[in-house]
Amino acid sequence: MEKIQIKPLIILLISFLFLFNCSTSIKTSKDKNSNVKKLDKIQENNTQLSQITDIPIPEDSIIDLEKTLIVGEKSDWMGRVSLISKKKVDDIYNFFLNEMIKFSYEKKSSNKSDTSTLIFENNKKVIFIKISELNLRKTYIEITATPVN
Numbered sequence: 001m002e003k004i005q006i007k008p009l010i011i012l013l014i015s016f017l018f019l020f021n022c023s024t025s026i027k028t029s030k031d032k033n034s035n036v037k038k039l040d041k042i043q044e045n046n047t048q049l050s051q052i053t054d055i056p057i058p059e060d061s062i063i064d065l066e067k068t069l070i071v072g073e074k075s076d077w078m079g080r081v082s083l084i085s086k087k088k089v090d091d092i093y094n095f096f097l098n099e100m101i102k103f104s105y106e107k108k109s110s111n112k113s114d115t116s117t118l119i120f121e122n123n124k125k126v127i128f129i130k131i132s133e134l135n136l137r138k139t140y141i142e143i144t145a146t147p148v149n
Helices: 006-021 030-050 089-103
Strands: 069-071 078-085 106-113 115-119 124-137 138-147
Touching: 030 106, 089 106, 089 115, 089 124
Parallel strands: none
Antiparallel strands: 069 078, 078 138, 106 115, 115 124, 124 138
């Protein structure tokens, strides 16, 4: 039977704990740190949404950056925009029904259910909007833009 040497294991364990407990960052209070993160997210959110000028965006919507992919900018963008809103599904549905017309889009299809969908088209692109309840107080909105061909 082999004899397990304890001394090297203890030295390895102490070294491991020492290395991973040392930190090169300065810790600040949670409030200051979270405010900085919120400001960064708001600024990034506004930057992403300002790239889109040819569709209405519900007020106070927050962009879900992990699920958003935008190619192009202004009215020449294509891709998917994922938003989270504090408004109800019905309010968001009615918002797009009323506002897309103001942006020169024609309604092609609409379906109101647990996951509501709207399809609009103009001479350049087709906009597919999917609206669903995220939880009791939030609504998930997915807007996909593709070229008309």
